[in-house]
Amino acid sequence: MLTNTLDVTSENPDISRSPDWTALYLFNFYRLIIALLFVITFITDSAPSFLGRYDEPLFLIVAWVYLGFALTCIFMTDYRYPSFNLQVLGQIPIDILLITLLMHTSGGVSSGMGMLLVVSVAGGSLLSEGRTAFFFAAIASLCVLGHVFYADAFNWFQTTSYTHASMLGATFFATAFSAYTLAKRVRISEALARQRGLHVQYLAQLNAEIVQHIQSGILVIDVVERVRLFNEAATRLLSLPEDPSGRTLTAVSPELAKQFTHWQTKRFNTSEVFRPPRGETEIIATFTYLNRGESLSVLIVLDDATLTTRRAQQLKLASLGRLTASIAHEIRNPLGAISQAGQLLAESIQLNASETRLVQIVVTQAQRVNNIIENVLQLSRRETNTQQFSLSEWLLEFAEEYRIQHGLTNTQFVVETPNQPLFGYFDPTQLYQVVSNLCDNGLRYSQHEPLLTLALGDTEDSKRPYLEVIDTGKGMPEAVAAQIFEPFFTTEAKGTGLGLYLAREICEANQAVLQVVNNSEQGCCFRILLTNHTDNAISYMM
Numbered sequence: 001m002l003t004n005t006l007d008v009t010s011e012n013p014d015i016s017r018s019p020d021w022t023a024l025y026l027f028n029f030y031r032l033i034i035a036l037l038f039v040i041t042f043i044t045d046s047a048p049s050f051l052g053r054y055d056e057p058l059f060l061i062v063a064w065v066y067l068g069f070a071l072t073c074i075f076m077t078d079y080r081y082p083s084f085n086l087q088v089l090g091q092i093p094i095d096i097l098l099i100t101l102l103m104h105t106s107g108g109v110s111s112g113m114g115m116l117l118v119v120s121v122a123g124g125s126l127l128s129e130g131r132t133a134f135f136f137a138a139i140a141s142l143c144v145l146g147h148v149f150y151a152d153a154f155n156w157f158q159t160t161s162y163t164h165a166s167m168l169g170a171t172f173f174a175t176a177f178s179a180y181t182l183a184k185r186v187r188i189s190e191a192l193a194r195q196r197g198l199h200v201q202y203l204a205q206l207n208a209e210i211v212q213h214i215q216s217g218i219l220v221i222d223v224v225e226r227v228r229l230f231n232e233a234a235t236r237l238l239s240l241p242e243d244p245s246g247r248t249l250t251a252v253s254p255e256l257a258k259q260f261t262h263w264q265t266k267r268f269n270t271s272e273v274f275r276p277p278r279g280e281t282e283i284i285a286t287f288t289y290l291n292r293g294e295s296l297s298v299l300i301v302l303d304d305a306t307l308t309t310r311r312a313q314q315l316k317l318a319s320l321g322r323l324t325a326s327i328a329h330e331i332r333n334p335l336g337a338i339s340q341a342g343q344l345l346a347e348s349i350q351l352n353a354s355e356t357r358l359v360q361i362v363v364t365q366a367q368r369v370n371n372i373i374e375n376v377l378q379l380s381r382r383e384t385n386t387q388q389f390s391l392s393e394w395l396l397e398f399a400e401e402y403r404i405q406h407g408l409t410n411t412q413f414v415v416e417t418p419n420q421p422l423f424g425y426f427d428p429t430q431l432y433q434v435v436s437n438l439c440d441n442g443l444r445y446s447q448h449e450p451l452l453t454l455a456l457g458d459t460e461d462s463k464r465p466y467l468e469v470i471d472t473g474k475g476m477p478e479a480v481a482a483q484i485f486e487p488f489f490t491t492e493a494k495g496t497g498l499g500l501y502l503a504r505e506i507c508e509a510n511q512a513v514l515q516v517v518n519n520s521e522q523g524c525c526f527r528i529l530l531t532n533h534t535d536n537a538i539s540y541m542m
Contacts, residue, residue: 442471
């Protein structure tokens with residue numbers, strides 16, 4: 001069970017203390033605007049009457065100094081040197097001192113310039129950490145009270161107001177407290193937002209890993225049938241040579257697009273089994289609508305049909321196992337007695353020719369029934385000794401032995417092997433049984449030379465080795481081709497209908513695939529697609 005718990009603070013202890021350079025830059029920009037307004041309005045003689053009322057030259061000097069200070073602060077913020085905290089601790093006190101001087105040149109506390117100190121205290125409180133906000137409020141209060149004290153002592157102004165200064169100092173502390181509380185809540189909210197953002201990022205990465213590593217192929221298409229999401233399994237099952245992202249479903253896989261259109265019409269969630277032109281396995285697609293607000297997408301899940309077929313075959317084999325046990329017990333003993341009695345009866349000299357023929361039919365059919373029982377029993381024994389071996393060497397030995405057994409020449413039985421040696425995983429004894437069965441079937445229907453061709457190669461995409469058995473018969477009707485791998489299906493009067501079915505079952509037991517890749521009037525081609533590595537074998541079994 002996955003637990004979506006992520007302690008952001010423990011992983012990033014400074015995440016709640018990350019400096020907000022943008023906020024500092026905006027505060028410096030505000031300071032620059034105020035300084036420009038002071039300088040421009042005073043030079044153009046459009047400033048309010050109280051600005052510089054007490055000492056105009058000093059006001060202009062301080063305004064220019066304030067402007068230069070604002071520009072310097074902006075450059076330091078751009079270069080982020082010195083550190084964020086050091087800049088805040090240095091800029092706010094200087095800002096308070098310069099505004100106090102501007103307030104002095106404009107007539108003191110009564111000029112109203114002290115409200116700019118409230119903005120400085122508030123800005124410093126929001127930008128600073130901990131109780132530094134109260135430090136800025138204390139500096140501003142001391143500056144205002146000190147200015148009132150000296151103004152009163154040296155009679156700078158006609159009137160001085162200690163009450164006004166005290167109220168302004170209280171405002172500084174109230175502002176600092178409010179800004180400190182607000183900043184604390186903002187930082188907690190930012191830390192929580194970052195924590196949840198990391199949660200979302202973690203879950204997104206986890207989902208991406210799950211999607212990429214599951215065995216089923218995943219495709220997501222939008223309303224115009226363009227691929228928006230896919231995983232590696234989808235590209236492998238569809239044998240896509242390039243990235244399908246942004247391409248239409250028809251361009252990516254016409255067969256899948258056909259199944260999608262059929263699903264839209266019939267509304268059956270699971271498609272029929274199909275195989276892409278370049279694909280190596282048969283696929284079953286499942287379609288599901290995804291509603292995300294106003295957008296509409298379709299999730300397509302691609303599964304290897306052989307896995308589903310294998311599960312069904314396992315159930316079938318389990319039933320066959322129980323059935324064959326009953327058959328072996330109930331039929332083989334009476335059948336042996338019938339065969340023995342028929343053979344003894346055939347030796348009798350009192351039988352005429354027609355009676356002898358009937359006895360031979362009984363013996364032949366008894367042997368046929370015994371062969372059927374042996375084949376069915378073999379189906380329930382899915383024991384394999386899978387091992388890696390050289391397919392080229394094995395194929396040459398098999399061809400030489402098969403030519404001798406059936407009296408074939410090199411022109412009648414052709415073997416094509418690549419220059420490079422190929423290795424595959426299979427049980428050599430069972431591979432001999434499968435190839436021999438396919439060769440017997442092909443030899444039965446071939447009409448001209450070469451009667452049989454065995455071709456060895458590997459696929460372009462996955463480099464899996466394959467062995468092809470090619471005959472020169474007339475091909476199979478479509479109705480027959482669709483059922484050749486079904487048990488007990490045969491077109492021969494003496495056949496059992498278990499040869500090709502048994503061959504395919506043996507291939508699946510060795511993590512291989514037996515399929516018909518060509519069926520035409522020039523002949524048929526059966527391909528055995530093997531695995532070339534243990535990892536492939538394992539992934540194929542999953």
